[in-house]
Ligand SMILES: Nc1ncnc2c1ncn2[C@@H]1O[C@H](COP(=O)(O)OP(=O)(O)OP(=O)(O)O)[C@@H](O)[C@H]1O
């Protein structure tokens with residue numbers, strides 16, 4: 001299996017954070033909505049972190065800040081040790097909605113990042129086809145989004161995310177609109193892929209169990225103003241079996257997160 | 265969103281009742297005139313119109329020259345109006361300042377009845393085809409401008425952020441996102457504009473001209489030759505149909521992702537192209 005990630009230059013210090021922020025705040029233009037306040041965090045290479053919290057607590061805002069789509073009102077953010085000022089090649093984002101272009105076939109949608117980056121090479125094309133097979137859509141490469149189900153569209157978006165070759169992946173409730181079975185399967189698949197390409201991942205969800213099952217660390221966020229209330233360390237080894245979700249340790253972590261969210 | 269007029273296979277069984285209704289109406293009309301229920305000076309018999317059609321279109325063929333004059337005027341006017349409308353809409357969508365300068369004129373042009381400009385335009389451009397083309401261009405401009413601008417300025421924040429997140433430039437966002445997303449509305453505007461252009465050409469011909477279907481029709485009306493007058497009118501209908509369905513066809517080709525069958529056809533074509541490239 002070919003490796004997809006653009007490698008960060010061999011980092012001498014394995015523990016140097018790939019993504020970090022301190023005192024990050026965002027107030028929207030009106031000045032009345034504090035979407036995010038004083039967020040501090042640090043994600044080492046290859047880690048999978050999740051953000052969990054109720055609607056409106058600033059999860060999407062934090063991801064958009066890290067991706068460089070919007071600028072923080074206060075504090076600072078770094079990716080690979082560099083201050084984030086605009087979208088970067090090595091950071092890719094998957095949105096809450098599939099955001100496919102309906103006039104492009106699945107494979108053409110996957111190829112969009114390559115096309116934006118310059119000329120599409122035959123390696124790009126081969127990789128796009130491999131990624132579609134990886135997400136189980138090899139037979140639908142030439143279908144238009146209107147011919148695909150919601151779950152299939154999200155999988156195309158996932159393939160497109162991986163096609164960027166970025167090693168920092170930001171996923172905003174990627175499978176939130178899907179049924180539980182499909183979501184669980186895609187989550188397991190996602191974990192396998194990001195482990196294989198050693199990507200550093202931040203995954204947004206409002207499902208506590210999902211957040212814990214997937215992540216090495218869970219950032220629990222609370223609203224008004226949006227804050228990272230607590231960082232919970234998840235001690236389970238990878239790869240993880242779905243069955244850990246019934247273990248007492250797991251349920252203890254769920255309780256812990258629920259307490260923080262419930263207190264608000 | 266489906267294109268409402270294209271792609272319906274007309275089966276004979278579906279067509280039959282329509283033909284029956286049409287035939288009945290024509291027959292009733294013929295009888296009404298023959299029995300003197302309607303004055304035949306003002307309203308000709310269908311058979312008279314039919315005779316005029318045979319003469320104008322097939323025996324003498326006089327209509328065709330005028331037919332092509334009017335068709336040319338409408339199409340030329342439409343192309344000029346559309347080119348200006350699209351250029352200004354693109355400019356307005358790219359720059360707010362540009363839009364602020366353009367839109368008052370566009371609005372004034374819209375609220376002023378375009379047809380009322382006929383005498384002025386004839387004074388400027390003369391009795392020939394020039395004035396017909398100019399009026400067609402003027403009145404087809406606005407619907408195309410408004411639809412194109414609306415299409416280009418629709419905001420889809422998520423998709424725009426997707427493009428920005430993969431490092432797309434403003435030009436790339438415009439050509440790969442805004443333009444394709446605007447195509448359905450652009451074509452809606454073009455369809456309205458094309459029909460409007462025909463109105464412009466014909467009205468200008470009525471006002472002052474030496475050739476064109478409008479001239480022919482008013483000439484026959486003055487001679488109280490109502491059969492030939494209506495036969496001429498039908499050629500305008502024919503022009504209208506040709507123009508509308510050509511644009512409808514182009515729309516269906518360009519906005520292929522809207523209709524199921526077209527999507528599948530294009531999807532198969534792209535799969536073949538991919539395999540050829542290996
Ligand atoms: N562009 C914007 N302009 C003004 N306010 C905004 C904007 N984007 C977000 N907000 C506000 O910031 C707050 C956080 O929004 P955000 O989208 O980050 O929430 P979220 O945690 O992702 O919620 P959800 O789970 O519903 O997606 C909300 O109160 C929202 O109203």
Ligand SMILES: [Mg+2]
Pocket residue numbers: 059060061096172
């Ligand atoms: Mg959100």
